Amino acid sequence: MAQDDHSSAEIAAADSSHAAHDSAVSPGTAVIAADAFENPGFPPHRPRVTDEDPKREKRAQRTVYTLFYLSILGSVWAIAAYMLFPMESNNVGDVRLNNMFIGLGATLALFGIGFGAVHWAKAIMTDVELADERHPIGGSPETQAAAAQVFADADRESGFTRRAAIRNSLIGALLVFPLPAVVLFRGFAPQDQIPVELLSHTMWKKGTRLALDPSGTPIKAADVTIGSAFHVIPEGLTELEHGKLEEKAKAAVLLMRLNPEELNELPERESWSYEGIVAYSKICTHVGCPVALYEQHTHHLLCPCHQSQFDVANHCEVIFGPAKRPLPQLPIAVDDEGYLIAQSDFTEPVGPSFWERH
Amino acid sequence: MSTAPSATAPQKRSFTAAASVYVNERTSVAGFVKELGRKAFPDHWSFLLGEVALFAFVVVLISGTFLTFFFQASMAEVHYDGSYVPLKGVEMSVAMASTLDISFDIRGGLFVRQMHHWGALLFVAAIGLHMLRIFFTGAFRKPRELNWVIGFILFILAMAEGFTGYSLPDDLLSGNGLRIIDGMVKGIPLIGTWTSFLLFGGEFPGTQIVGRLYTLHILLLPALVVALVALHLVFVVVHKHTQYAGPGKTQQNAVGPPILPIYAAKAGGFFFIVFGVLALIASMFTINPIWNYGPYDPSPVSAGTQPDWYIGFADGALRLIPPGWEFVWLDRTWSFNILVPLIVLGGFIVTVLIYPFIEAWVKGDKREHHIADRPRNAPTRTAIGAAGVTFYAGLWAAASSDILATHFWLTMEGVIHALQATVIIGPFIAYFITKRVCIALQKKDREIVLHGYESGRIVKLPGGEFIEVHQPLDEYERWRLVSFESYEPLMIRPNARGKITVGQRIRASFSRWFFEDRIAPVSKGELEAGHDGHH
Numbered sequence: 001m002a003q004d005d006h007s008s009a010e011i012a013a014a015d016s017s018h019a020a021h022d023s024a025v026s027p028g029t030a031v032i033a034a035d036a037f038e039n040p041g042f043p044p045h046r047p048r049v050t051d052e053d054p055k056r057e058k059r060a061q062r063t064v065y066t067l068f069y070l071s072i073l074g075s076v077w078a079i080a081a082y083m084l085f086p087m088e089s090n091n092v093g094d095v096r097l098n099n100m101f102i103g104l105g106a107t108l109a110l111f112g113i114g115f116g117a118v119h120w121a122k123a124i125m126t127d128v129e130l131a132d133e134r135h136p137i138g139g140s141p142e143t144q145a146a147a148a149q150v151f152a153d154a155d156r157e158s159g160f161t162r163r164a165a166i167r168n169s170l171i172g173a174l175l176v177f178p179l180p181a182v183v184l185f186r187g188f189a190p191q192d193q194i195p196v197e198l199l200s201h202t203m204w205k206k207g208t209r210l211a212l213d214p215s216g217t218p219i220k221a222a223d224v225t226i227g228s229a230f231h232v233i234p235e236g237l238t239e240l241e242h243g244k245l246e247e248k249a250k251a252a253v254l255l256m257r258l259n260p261e262e263l264n265e266l267p268e269r270e271s272w273s274y275e276g277i278v279a280y281s282k283i284c285t286h287v288g289c290p291v292a293l294y295e296q297h298t299h300h301l302l303c304p305c306h307q308s309q310f311d312v313a314n315h316c317e318v319i320f321g322p323a324k325r326p327l328p329q330l331p332i333a334v335d336d337e338g339y340l341i342a343q344s345d346f347t348e349p350v351g352p353s354f355w356e357r358h
Numbered sequence: 359m360s361t362a363p364s365a366t367a368p369q370k371r372s373f374t375a376a377a378s379v380y381v382n383e384r385t386s387v388a389g390f391v392k393e394l395g396r397k398a399f400p401d402h403w404s405f406l407l408g409e410v411a412l413f414a415f416v417v418v419l420i421s422g423t424f425l426t427f428f429f430q431a432s433m434a435e436v437h438y439d440g441s442y443v444p445l446k447g448v449e450m451s452v453a454m455a456s457t458l459d460i461s462f463d464i465r466g467g468l469f470v471r472q473m474h475h476w477g478a479l480l481f482v483a484a485i486g487l488h489m490l491r492i493f494f495t496g497a498f499r500k501p502r503e504l505n506w507v508i509g510f511i512l513f514i515l516a517m518a519e520g521f522t523g524y525s526l527p528d529d530l531l532s533g534n535g536l537r538i539i540d541g542m543v544k545g546i547p548l549i550g551t552w553t554s555f556l557l558f559g560g561e562f563p564g565t566q567i568v569g570r571l572y573t574l575h576i577l578l579l580p581a582l583v584v585a586l587v588a589l590h591l592v593f594v595v596v597h598k599h600t601q602y603a604g605p606g607k608t609q610q611n612a613v614g615p616p617i618l619p620i621y622a623a624k625a626g627g628f629f630f631i632v633f634g635v636l637a638l639i640a641s642m643f644t645i646n647p648i649w650n651y652g653p654y655d656p657s658p659v660s661a662g663t664q665p666d667w668y669i670g671f672a673d674g675a676l677r678l679i680p681p682g683w684e685f686v687w688l689d690r691t692w693s694f695n696i697l698v699p700l701i702v703l704g705g706f707i708v709t710v711l712i713y714p715f716i717e718a719w720v721k722g723d724k725r726e727h728h729i730a731d732r733p734r735n736a737p738t739r740t741a742i743g744a745a746g747v748t749f750y751a752g753l754w755a756a757a758s759s760d761i762l763a764t765h766f767w768l769t770m771e772g773v774i775h776a777l778q779a780t781v782i783i784g785p786f787i788a789y790f791i792t793k794r795v796c797i798a799l800q801k802k803d804r805e806i807v808l809h810g811y812e813s814g815r816i817v818k819l820p821g822g823e824f825i826e827v828h829q830p831l832d833e834y835e836r837w838r839l840v841s842f843e844s845y846e847p848l849m850i851r852p853n854a855r856g857k858i859t860v861g862q863r864i865r866a867s868f869s870r871w872f873f874e875d876r877i878a879p880v881s882k883g884e885l886e887a888g889h890d891g892h893h
């Protein structure tokens with residue numbers, strides 16, 4: 001082993017614990033054994049096969065330059081693939097080929113350089129190991145004293161400690177000056193809106209027809225057979241110029257028809273359904289995912305995000321999972337043409353809980 | 359490898375030498391080369407994990423820069439008119455449409471996009487493994503505690519980078535991810551509602567969020583990551599790398615091949631290998647096929663949705679909360695089903711962050727440590743690490759609770775209850791098993807030092823008895839097994855005023871917990887006492 005600054009004898013002589021320049025430092029509860037073993041110093045250097053066998057060295061050389069040439073080949077391949085595999089045909093298969101052949105060429109180009117360089121380093125470059133001396137990270141006591149002196153001088157010359165009135169007023173100014181920047185963040189959302197009001201209302205109002213999601217076709221009560229479920233949006237949502245997604249994120253509804261005997265309705269909500277047809281908010285009361293999975297047999301709704309389960313037969317109360325509140329129910333009725341309509345907006349905010357909700 | 363030559367070089371100078379002189383006389387780079395060029399860099403396979411993280415980050419930077427030339431972070435609605443037929447005419451945001459264009463209308467675009475995404479996954483994974491290596495070998499001890507903190511912040515930033523990037527295409531899957539974030543933010547007491555309102559620029563989803571995340575994703579967060587990576591590496595140079603115990607290696611030296619040429623060639627080559635692995639994966643394996651998900655719409659969601667792997671632990675924590683943890687009090691809604699995961703994860707993160715300071719306080723050891731521990735030689739720390747890993751893994755698995763249930767034909771409820779138990783009881787089991795295994799391995803090491811290793815040579819004694827000959831260790835092998843730090847439990851002593859402080863008592867109980875069943879390294883005397891050794 002070639003060493004620049006230390007012979008193995010020197011290293012073996014130095015105590016292997018922390019002794020040398022650390023003796024003044026507390027070892028805490030570490031046990032410093034009196035008859036611990038001593039560091040035997042570096043083991044004898046073991047030559048590699050390429051050091052001893054010129055043939056193997058030649059072979060390693062060949063391997064390295066072959067890898068570098070393969071890399072060039074890979075780069076050329078990737079460029080050729082760019083031209084040979086166009087993808088303007090509206091055909092997904094061509095995209096796949098383009099992706100794969102450009103990628104494989106690039107892979108070969110990169111691997112050739114990478115493995116070539118590593119092999120060069122491991123098999124051919126002179127196998128030296130050096131031992132650097134470590135110095136205490138804090139520097140020498142003189143350096144530390146000099147640094148402390150710099151601060152002391154600066155303090156004396158500026159009067160930072162002595163002139164307390166100046167210093168404290170500066171600290172005060174520095175604490176206050178970011179506050180205007182904080183105020184600017186109010187502009188992140190429209191100035192004329194209050195979130196609680198927005199969260200408390202949806203697009204539904206008295207007489208809004210229930211329409212199919214995403215087509216927007218109104219739904220007739222007669223078309224809702226027992227056991228079926230519909231994804232519903234308010235009629236008119238699809239024609240909105242602005243805020244379509246924001247309204248949909250609150251107004252999405254699931255419509256289901258159960259056998260009226262299986263439906264266990266709260267007394268005050270008996271007028272909210274129509275012949276076993278019930279409408280519930282589709283937005284999970286946990287963190288707002290769409291509660292999109294309906295199990296017809298058990299009347300359970302499942303949120304695919306965090307597995308909250310709601311029982312439609314029992315006014316959508318939570319039967320499992322992290323959600324607490326039942327899904328809000330949309331009171332529905334039928335208009336004189338036989339279409340399902342909302343009796344009103346939801347009677348409580350839909351979606352995830354928020355601080356001001358009560 | 360030419361180091362910068364001095365000004366009085368021979369008359370006939372090569373071009374490289376002349377160029378070096380030219381540069382040096384304008385930059386003083388010679389001092390830098392002299393200082394760093396031949397530094398010894400300790401070598402071990404486990405030291406590669408940090409390099410994988412660094413190199414994956416470089417690949418992400420390169421591929422990400424390419425993507426910025428094509429991606430448009432706008433949520434304006436357009437009707438898709440690109441090459442992907444099934445989505446033709448579908449209304450979607452410009453962000454989604456431009457991501458589809460990168461995938462289907464720009465040759466090699468999908469390749470770069472996939473390399474970017476795979477690279478990001480590898481980046482976070484490599485940081486995680488690198489942190490585990492640092493933790494289990496005690497490489498966070500003085501003087502490296504602050505670098506642990508920097509590295510930990512990088513881990514958090516990497517996850518933030520990942521999440522913001524994941525959300526940019528504005529597809530159905532990432533939109534649902536944002537919806538979950540929105541729901542979580544709203545559940546935070548006092549500030550939640552307004553925070554969500556300001557974050558999304560109005561009501562969810564609004565038309566702002568993609569642009570805002572884009573600014574974070576390509577400007578603020580990368581700048582922070584680059585700055586902290588640079589600082590992290592400056593500290594590696596200042597501290598010099600740790601090394602494992604071995605003959606000739608001491609607390610006062612750093613042993614390894616020199617930076618120029620061997621380390622540079624190996625690390626440089628390794629960068630290309632990491633780059634190549636990502637290119638290979640990107641060319642063969644689809645990731646985040648947003649064209650299958652479609653544009654974001656608040657109404658549909660597909661079953662079995664999952665976030666990128668590194669967000670899994672947070673999503674899992676949300677799933678494991680039992681029903682009913684929310685109530686109205688003082689006319690306000692307290693969503694403990696959201697607060698508890700936030701607090702528990704926050705507590706977990708802070709504990710990991712400050713662990714080096716806790717251990718330093720318990721040990722009271724003020725010396726510098728440059729020899730990395732073998733995990734078995736710090737049994738309590740290793741066991742704590744195993745407990746932490748089990749806790750994390752339980753939360754992580756919970757993010758796939760529905761997939762586990764459908765895949766293994768289990769009930770959804772059963773999987774959740776099993777994982778709740780895993781997260782709470784699992785860490786204790788992992789702790790005790792790991793600690794026992796470590797101590798057993800230490801005892802095995804002692805036995806090998808005292809009696810040698812089994813040679814496989816069976817000898818028949820004159821009395822007909824068979825024994826296996828044990829081969830004593832040579833001094834180099836022995837050194838690896840006996841050169842480790844060993845700590846005793848703290849003895850409580852009254853301080854100068856004759857009092858035993860509460861802090862002292864707490865420290866003593868921690869110290870007992872850490873070191874009461876310590877196994878000391880074999881000493882010379884014990885070996886000389888030979889086979890009568892006690893153990």
